[in-house]
Amino acid sequence: MNKRLLRSVREFKRPAILSPVLISCEVIMEVLMPILMSKLIDNGIKKENMTYVWIMGTLLLVCMFISMAFGALSGREAAKASAGFAKNLRHDMFHNLQKFSFSNIDKFKTSSIITRLTTDVTNVQNAFQMVIRIAVRAPIMLIFAMCASFYVNPKVALILLCIAPVLMIGLVIIFRYAHPIFVRMFKKFDLMNNVVQENVRGIRVVKSFVREDHEIEKFTNVSSAIRNDSVRAERAINFNGPLMMTSVYTAMLLISWIGAKMVVSGSMTDGELASMFSYTMQIPMSLMMVSMIIVMLVISRTSAERISEILEEQPDITNPENPVMKVADGSIDFNHVFFSYSKKKEKSCLMDFDLHINSGETVGIIGGTGSGKSSFVQLIPRLYDVTDGTIKVGGVDVRNYDLDVIRDNVAMVLQKNVLFSGTIKENLRWGNPNATDEEMIQACKIAQADSFISAFPEGYDTYIEQGGTNVSGGQKQRLCIARALLKNPKILILDDSTSAVDTATDAQIQKGFAEYIPGTTKLIIAQRISSVEHADKIIVIDNGKIDAIGTHEELLKDNEIYKEVYESQKKGGDQ
Ligand SMILES: Nc1ncnc2c1ncn2[C@@H]1O[C@H](COP(=O)(O)OP(=O)(O)OP(=O)(O)O)[C@@H](O)[C@H]1O
Ligand SMILES: [Mg+2]
Incomplete structure (x- = not known):
């Protein structure tokens, strides 16, 4: 995200840092749980050791609660940070706006300034919240789950390692296709705001010239264009789910097949196989999250640029160094x-x-x-x-x-x-x-x-x-x-x-x-x-x-x- 924008985080740096730290703790707990589960199966259930089952069961419960608490706390901090960031952004933009000279104002359209202060800031706020939570969560989850799966069983983990790039390539293709559509859609949003604003402002003129039908047509055209683009983009994005599920089930099938053989031959335990299934869910899930983040960043990039245009606009009429403070007369x-x-x-x-x-x-x-x-x-x-x-x-x-x-x-x-x-x-x-x-x-x-x-x-x-x-x-x-x-x-x-x-x-x-x-x-x-x-x-x-x-x-x-x-x-x- 744009450096100039990040300067507006200011007093909300603490929650902005705390949120990813907390979410990392949540992820560690989540990755730990399948390992505990495999121990519970192998050493507790299979060996009919009830004390071990109780201990591991309690430990699992504790892990779950800790993970939940960290998740909730991280969410709270992320909300605090992103809402505060948005507030500061709006404040900074408004502040700079007041310094604009007439020629600065001539450069931006009124409706565009309003969209920048509202919709664009909201886009950036959402992206920021995603970044400090999920953008941290997904890669950490990916790395930890990968490591844990190698720790459990390196041979079976290789299957996961092979599935990941296939999934990644699929996701890249989808987003390559969807990205330009999103960019186009956001430009059209601007246009729609423009049409609405002009209409509402000049509603009396519209009525006196009986131009309602023309105005409705203008609005319908741009809103239909947004609808079409939105459908197109969503259609592409929707391939996400099937792609992920196909990868997950392919991986599961392979793991079941190879794992079962290994369990029979004694080179893998039942518990280890069960934990591998958990990682099979976690790894593609985190890849999908990464891809979602990318979309979000792409969407918000346009908004971020539009915001920084306002923030960086230099007022071209400013006070001189040693200003004269008194006007002698009216000549x-x-x-x-x-x-x-x-x-x-x-x-x-x-x-x-x-x-x-x-x-x-x-x-x-x-x-x-x-x-x-x-x-x-x-x-x-x-x-x-x-x-x-x-x-x-x-x-x-x-x-x-x-x-x-x-x-x-x-x-x-x-x-x-x-x-x-x-x-x-x-x-x-x-x-x-x-x-x-x-x-x-x-x-x-x-x-x-x-x-x-x-x-x-x-x-x-x-x-x-x-x-x-x-x-x-x-x-x-x-x-x-x-x-x-x-x-x-x-x-x-x-x-x-x-x-x-x-x-x-x-x-x-x-x-x-x-x-x-x-x-x-x-x-x-x-x-x-x-x-x-x-x-x-x-x-x-x-x-x-x-x-x-x-x-x-x-x-x-x-x-x-x-x-x-x-x-x-x-x-x-x-x-
Ligand atoms: N903000 C602006 N940006 C660019 N050009 C402008 C702007 N305002 C006025 N002009 C142009 O400058 C010229 C002089 O405009 P100005 O408003 O000074 O005329 P005026 O004599 O006050 O006219 P009127 O009697 O209609 O108010 C016009 O050609 C106009 O198109
Ligand atoms: Mg005039």
Whole structure:
């Protein structure tokens, strides 16, 4: 198993070591019992020595109980170790996940991350438990049983030695065939999780587009594919049983035949023959266990790799060595900034952004969809790092700030904003855990959220469902603005955050900003000219480039794009 994964065993090393030790003791007892049995037959029963029968019988019973106790204890320790290992794995993965930057998150799909944290960890947990119990038990059993059978009767033991490789080859052939099917099946499991997750998330869209049948078909296809593969793999694995039984009975027949002759000629005792039968069961059994372990490891290998991908993913945005802990003011400087999601300059999404924004200014940002507006503002709180050039906030390169400090001072209402399950108050406190009720009400008043919150029967204690499904789009946007305001930031960025709010309320929000947070630099991305026309300056972005910067009047005079947008919206308004 993967080394990186094993590091997560940590405090569960003790049970992880204890379990195989205990199981070895169990195996020794199990191998010892047939020898005691043969002595009991030869020296007790055949010689009609009842005292010997009693002694050996008691010894056998004791051995059996000790073996049982060791087995149970080993099982307990293995469960402790594997469950603890799984807990640590999940913890470590989750921990690293929290450090991921936006570009790290872009790399993995959400559903895949969930499968990795759940199913994959369970696979590895099961494999780990098997390894520390059976992977130790089977080889020890094999070796000890082999040695014991040679001790009892080397000639007859040779039969067992010959049967073992035949069985081994058979098993290898079976698993060679089944392995790729298992690997394929697990990939399909991933796909199924993906389909289910996407469906459940977008169930409203599915319904409104009447796509249920299509979705059912998609699901049926992948689940049938899993079924087919599962049947195929199991069919191959099922040859295991007959193969083992054939080997066992062949060995038994041979041993009976040769053994009987030896017993008659006096070179073997009845007891020895009986014990050889026991070993005939134990040896193939342990070989089969070995093969099962191999399957388990093969299955879990894919899972282990997927887990270590998460564990080893290096967050590409990290804190600098000596971070600046204070943001002087809300001024922003872009110095020939280039940005690309794919780290290739020729595929730049932002090209040569060069601009200065004074602290406390209100800046409107206008541009068509996909022009790069969101990408532009996401660079300021370092959600992504620039590909080339520098961005300064308060006169300091954003990469020199402590990450928490810069993100606390640059509050951003993301275009795809999210509320979390919990009360409105709990959600608002994401902005500031120590916010008083007055501060919360004040922020909500500026964001024009207070009136609708107060209208809820439970007011600020109203419970928001996961994803904010029980509030309207516009209400959600206003709550998100209030949450950002509570951070009391030096820079506030609204990425299309009033798109679902009516024009009158939008104007009220803008008015509130000017009145209550005049010192905060405000960047407002909007589709509506009315949201930005009163800004100190407006940036027009077109196709990843700054097309123009100016006031509403200036741009109306000499910017074609701005004029066009303005005219089209005015016409709509006039009608
Ligand atoms: N996470 C991402 N990974 C790769 N490419 C992305 C990512 N996000 C955006 N892009 C690409 O970058 C370009 C700019 O996208 P951006 O989101 O900045 O546009 P936008 O101006 O905010 O558009 P909209 O008005 O629709 O929000 C687009 O071509 C988009 O396809
Ligand atoms: Mg956008």
